[in-house]
Amino acid sequence: MLGGTGDLSMRKLIPALYHSDREGRLAPETRVIAMSRGGLTDADFRGKVDAEVRGQVPVDDPAVWQRFLERLHHVSVDVGGENRSGWSALTRLLAGHEQRDRVFYLASPPRTFGPFCRELQDAGLVTPRSRVVLEKPLGHDLPSAQRINDEVGAIFDERQIFRIDHYLGKETVQNLLVLRFANAFLEPIWNSLWIDHVQITAAETVGTPGRRGYYDHAGALRDMVQNHLLQLLTLTAMEPPARNDREAIRDEKVKVLQALRPISGGEVGRFTVRGQYTAAGDMPGYLDEPASTAPTEASRRVETFTAIRAEVKNWRWAGVPFYLRTGKRMPYRRSEIVVQFKDVPHSIYPGGTPNRLVLRLQPEEGIELHIMAKEPGAGEVSLKPVPLSLSFGKTFTARVPEAYERLLTDVLAGNPTLFMRRDEVEAAWRWIDPILDAWSADPALPEPYPAGTTGPAGAHELLGRSGRAWHEEEL
Numbered sequence: 001m002l003g004g005t006g007d008l009s010m011r012k013l014i015p016a017l018y019h020s021d022r023e024g025r026l027a028p029e030t031r032v033i034a035m036s037r038g039g040l041t042d043a044d045f046r047g048k049v050d051a052e053v054r055g056q057v058p059v060d061d062p063a064v065w066q067r068f069l070e071r072l073h074h075v076s077v078d079v080g081g082e083n084r085s086g087w088s089a090l091t092r093l094l095a096g097h098e099q100r101d102r103v104f105y106l107a108s109p110p111r112t113f114g115p116f117c118r119e120l121q122d123a124g125l126v127t128p129r130s131r132v133v134l135e136k137p138l139g140h141d142l143p144s145a146q147r148i149n150d151e152v153g154a155i156f157d158e159r160q161i162f163r164i165d166h167y168l169g170k171e172t173v174q175n176l177l178v179l180r181f182a183n184a185f186l187e188p189i190w191n192s193l194w195i196d197h198v199q200i201t202a203a204e205t206v207g208t209p210g211r212r213g214y215y216d217h218a219g220a221l222r223d224m225v226q227n228h229l230l231q232l233l234t235l236t237a238m239e240p241p242a243r244n245d246r247e248a249i250r251d252e253k254v255k256v257l258q259a260l261r262p263i264s265g266g267e268v269g270r271f272t273v274r275g276q277y278t279a280a281g282d283m284p285g286y287l288d289e290p291a292s293t294a295p296t297e298a299s300r301r302v303e304t305f306t307a308i309r310a311e312v313k314n315w316r317w318a319g320v321p322f323y324l325r326t327g328k329r330m331p332y333r334r335s336e337i338v339v340q341f342k343d344v345p346h347s348i349y350p351g352g353t354p355n356r357l358v359l360r361l362q363p364e365e366g367i368e369l370h371i372m373a374k375e376p377g378a379g380e381v382s383l384k385p386v387p388l389s390l391s392f393g394k395t396f397t398a399r400v401p402e403a404y405e406r407l408l409t410d411v412l413a414g415n416p417t418l419f420m421r422r423d424e425v426e427a428a429w430r431w432i433d434p435i436l437d438a439w440s441a442d443p444a445l446p447e448p449y450p451a452g453t454t455g456p457a458g459a460h461e462l463l464g465r466s467g468r469a470w471h472e473e474e475l
Contacts, residue, residue, distance in 0.1 A: 001034050001035060001104075001105040002035045002077070002079065002104070002106045002116055003106070003107035004034020004035050005034055005036040005038050005045070006036070006108075008107045008135070009034065009107050010048075010052050010053060011056070012166075012402070013107060013404060013408070014053050015053055015056050015057050015402070015405075016402055016404040016405035016408050017068075017408065018068050019057065019401065019402070019405050020408065021064065021071070022057075022058075022068075025409060025412075026071075029097075029100070030071060031071050031073060031093075032072050032073070033072075033073045033074070033075060034072065034073070034074045034075070035075050035076075035077040035086070036077070037076060037077070038076065039076050040074045040076070042072065042073050044074065045074035046069045046070075046072050049072060073093060075089050075093065076089070077090065079108075079112050079115050079119060080115045080119075087119060087122075087123040087125075090123065090125065091124065094125060098127050099127075099129070100129065101129050101130075101414075102125070102129060102130040102131070103130075103131045103132075103133065103411055104116075104120065104130065104131070104132045105132075105135075105411075106132065106135060107135050108135070110134075110138060110144075110148055113148050113151065113152055114147075114148060114151025117151065117154075117155040117156065118154075118155065120155070121155045126155060126156070130160060131160050131161075131162060131411060131414070132152065132156050132160060132161055132162065133162045133163075133164055133411055134152065134161065134162070134163045134164065135164060136163075136227050137218065137222060137226070138163060138227075140217070140218070140222060141429060141432075141433050141436065142429035142433050145425055145426060145429050149422050149425070153422070158421070158422060159416070161422075162416060162419045163419055163420040163421075163422075163425060164407055165227050166404055167227075167228045167231055167335075167361065168231055168235075168403075168418040168419070169404060169405075169406040169407040170361045170365060170403045171365045171401075172359050172360060172361045172392075173235060173361065175359075175392075176235055176337070176359055177235065177249075179359075180240070190316075191316045191317070192316065192317055192319050194342055195339060195340070196341060196354065196468075197322070197340050197468060198236060198237075198320065198321075198322045198323070198337065198338065198339050198340070199322075199323045199325070199337070199338040199340065199470065199471055200232050200233060200236070200323070200336075200337050201325045201326070201334060201336055202224055202228055202229060202325075202335045203325070203326065203327055203330035203332055204326075204327070204328050204333055205329065205330060205331070205332065205333045206328060206333075207283070207284070207286065207304075207328050207329045208286065208328060209290050210289075210291065211291075212286070212291040212295070212299060213291065213293060215302060215304075216296065216298040217298065218302075219303045219306075220274075220303050220304055220305055220326050220327065220328070221303060221306050221436065221439075222432070222436075224306075224326040225306060225308065225324055225326060225432065226428050226429065226432045227428070228326075229324045229326060230257065230431075230432075231253075231420070232337055233256065233310065233322055233324065234253035234254075234257060234424075235253065236322075236337055236339070237256045237317055238256050239252050239255065239316070240252075246415060246416050250420075250421050250424060254421070254423055254424050254427055255314075256312060257428055257431065258427055259312050259313050259317075260310060260311070260312060260313070260431045261311040261312075261313050262431065262434060263308070263434060264434035264435075264438065265434075268434070268435055268438035268439065269438075269442075271308060271462075272306065272309075272435055273305075273306065273307040273308075273447065273458040273459045273462055274303035274306050274439060274446040275303060275304065275305035275327065275446050275447045275448065275449045275458070275459065276300075276304050276445070276446040276447075276448060276449075277328060277448075277450070277451040278450055278451065279450075280451040280453070281451075281452065283451035283452055284451070285451065286299070286302075286328075286329075287299055300445055301445060302446070303439075303446045304327060304328045304329065305326070305327030305330075305446075305449060305455045305456065305459070306324075306327070307323065307324065307325040307459040307462050308323070309321050309323055310323075310324060323463060323468075325455070325459065327455050329452060330452075330453075330454060330455070331452050331454060333362065333363055334360070334362065334363065335360070335361040335362045336359060336360045336471070337361075338357070338359075339356065339357040340354060340356050340468075340471075341355040342354055349372075349381055349383055351382065352372050352383050353385050355369070355370060355371055355372070356369075356370040356471075357370070358370070358387075364391060365391075365392045366389060366390055366392055368389045369387065370387050370388075371385070371386060372384070372386075373386045406418075407419075454470065
């Protein structure tokens, strides 16, 4: 793991590998090698993991924890630097194991992806059974993403490259495919005849303390929409694949991205909203967040919230808007897909509301189908919407694995189904780039919204113009 001592590794990757070890999914010979510029020994790294990770995971058997610690190693590697000793150390550590699977996980900035792969090849460490995992963001626009794909693709075949998006490892996302394609009742109404619109939301209560240097040049559109939200859109809108095949599913996802109606020029102002949170109560505004540098013009122009009205121009979805929304300093932490059905063709009962399917990814993964029911009692019929609810945590006794745990298991198995293919990543950037260009050319600043609220007024007007509203049901 490049960046093996960083925040992502210590919070997500190392715990995920421990759970895999604890449940017997790692071969006895498996080793976990962290690479960083930290100059740590194996003992130093194991001590760091013991101190920082042990409290995050269940250690019900000290022998298993000790076995896991003994799998851990550290090698100091300076990618792009003149000191090549780290590569020699890694070569010695891997010597004699050329016939085993090698997974190189790049939990590092995207500018290191190409140089790392070239230096890995120069050291003679790329084998036919090697795989490389690329963390987001994969570039900051289409040309930079293509450049990274070219650099990594010059060393690894496409089948060896795993572009990870942890949202695709969530239980609800995989259950979306099962819900659609393993049940007969939904697919006949999964189209524009019966669905009014779809909402996809990823809301966070946190701001960006200490991260403004990164976020100034990322923003919500690059950080969340280009990858997470568009991935959820593709899985919601895709056609049934001919088979449960690693490429068949990805083929259908790419078709959705290619069918997205372009938003460019003057349409960007009509179909997109960007906002930035301001101070409210004891919560600071984006420009007031603790950071090592003072706010810049980029700080004032970057969006911490965005909402978009998207359309998939094909026979199934023509006329059905897909509303995408993500923001920081929102009043709740929630990621969900809401499929809003149309009203019944002719209602004989007053007071009814259309059915709604809610697929919640966080904080508690589950599925709710909201239907109309009669309230108990004599007299006139009174209707009330009630949920048919499936909570994975309450329904299934088995532990629900974290997203990274499931995805790492798939990497080790060589299964790329839940990972993004090159054409998929580039199709997403082709749709996003015109929006970024229009925002860059617009002298207006993002619309302010108080921290702890549901976003700027423009986001509500985006739906309100057609008589719709965001799904804000309390958890």
